[in-house]
Amino acid sequence: MNRLLLPLLLCSFLTQAQNILRVNNNVGVNAPYTTIASAIAAAGVNDIIIVEGSVTAYDNITITKKVNIIGPGYFLLENLNFQGSTNSASLSTISLGAGSDGSSFFGLNITGNISIADNVPSSNLTVSNCRIGALTLSGTVNNFYISGCYITNNLVFTNLSQFTGAIVSNNYISGFGQGSLTTLVNLTHNIIAGSISSSYNCDFLNNILIGQNNTSRYYNSIIKNNVFTVTQATLDGAGSPIDGTNFFSALTTDLFVGLANNTTDTQWKLKAGSPAIGAGISGVDCGMYGGNNPYRPSGIQLGQPTINSITVPASVQQNGTLNVKVSAKVN
Numbered sequence: 585m586n587r588l589l590l591p592l593l594l595c596s597f598l599t600q601a602q603n604i605l606r607v608n609n610n611v612g613v614n615a616p617y618t619t620i621a622s623a624i625a626a627a628g629v630n631d632i633i634i635v636e637g638s639v640t641a642y643d644n645i646t647i648t649k650k651v652n653i654i655g656p657g658y659f660l661l662e663n664l665n666f667q668g669s670t671n672s673a674s675l676s677t678i679s680l681g682a683g684s685d686g687s688s689f690f691g692l693n694i695t696g697n698i699s700i701a702d703n704v705p706s707s708n709l710t711v712s713n714c715r716i717g718a719l720t721l722s723g724t725v726n727n728f729y730i731s732g733c734y735i736t737n738n739l740v741f742t743n744l745s746q747f748t749g750a751i752v753s754n755n756y757i758s759g760f761g762q763g764s765l766t767t768l769v770n771l772t773h774n775i776i777a778g779s780i781s782s783s784y785n786c787d788f789l790n791n792i793l794i795g796q797n798n799t800s801r802y803y804n805s806i807i808k809n810n811v812f813t814v815t816q817a818t819l820d821g822a823g824s825p826i827d828g829t830n831f832f833s834a835l836t837t838d839l840f841v842g843l844a845n846n847t848t849d850t851q852w853k854l855k856a857g858s859p860a861i862g863a864g865i866s867g868v869d870c871g872m873y874g875g876n877n878p879y880r881p882s883g884i885q886l887g888q889p890t891i892n893s894i895t896v897p898a899s900v901q902q903n904g905t906l907n908v909k910v911s912a913k914v915n
Contacts, residue, residue, distance in 0.1 A: 637671030647684040655691040658715035662847035713883035790864035
């Protein structure tokens with residue numbers, strides 16, 4: 585029942601696309617499409633592709649047209665009561681090819697990599713509220729928006745010869761690296777848990793950096809109102825001034841609520857008395873849960889309608905009535 589209602593709920597959530605295409609590869613489900621690739625092939629420009637949760641991983645995909653792909657979220661076995669089904673929509677890789685300009689991805693569990701190959705121009709791309717293994721951009725990229733994601737490996741901008749900007753906001757990022765030709769990357773309200781191998785022409789604002797960063801290089805970057813677990817001396821001389829608006833030598837045990845009685849992504853909420861509270865520009869909180877667009881657990885977007893419970897009888901008498909109870913909410 586929830587598989588039938590979900591596209592209808594999302595139809596009211598996203599209304600700009602022309603059509604909604606439903607993908608489900610669960611055995612016994614009669615869905616219009618069982619692979620994401622087949623739905624992409626059938627989709628028109630700016631159509632919505634709904635990928636429903638499954639026990640089986642979906643196919644790897646290459647995007648060569650403008651589409652919007654939406655999954656049910658991730659960490660659903662940990663963050664309960666968001667979705668009636670705890671299965672995510674998992675796939676390994678997404679390759680962004682020529683023609684993918686304007687595409688968007690929400691609520692997917694991407695266990696491998698999102699990548700743009702060399703010499704592939706892509707612009708106005710959005711990756712939001714997804715769990716991602718890694719994200720590697722090495723083509724010609726303009727206006728890339730990465731928000732509310734849980735990136736378990738590295739976010740890497742390599743030497744992009746014609747790069748005019750990216751906004752990286754309210755994410756958990758395992759590590760960060762950037763080539764010298766990349767320009768205008770704004771990193772705001774993130775948690776960067778690993779080291780920063782290099783940074784060129786970046787704005788680092790309101791982040792919490794809990795990696796060692798002792799080999800970091802910050803060249804021609806603005807670094808303000810961040811919280812570091814290292815000392816300022818460790819970063820001095822890295823290539824950009826790191827001024828007194830930043831907080832240094834923070835302890836992770838003082839910063840976050842921690843994993844006990846919490847989940848993989850909620851453990852990064854700030855605890856009472858955290859030095860990151862109010863440490864951002866204009867007194868906002870630093871980190872992924874700070875600012876005007878805070879990280880949403882399990883990638884469930886603000887305002888997104890979900891079916892959070894469903895009750896179906898195990899059996900019913902022949903010619904009897906099947907009483908199904910469905911509960912939905914707008915988050």
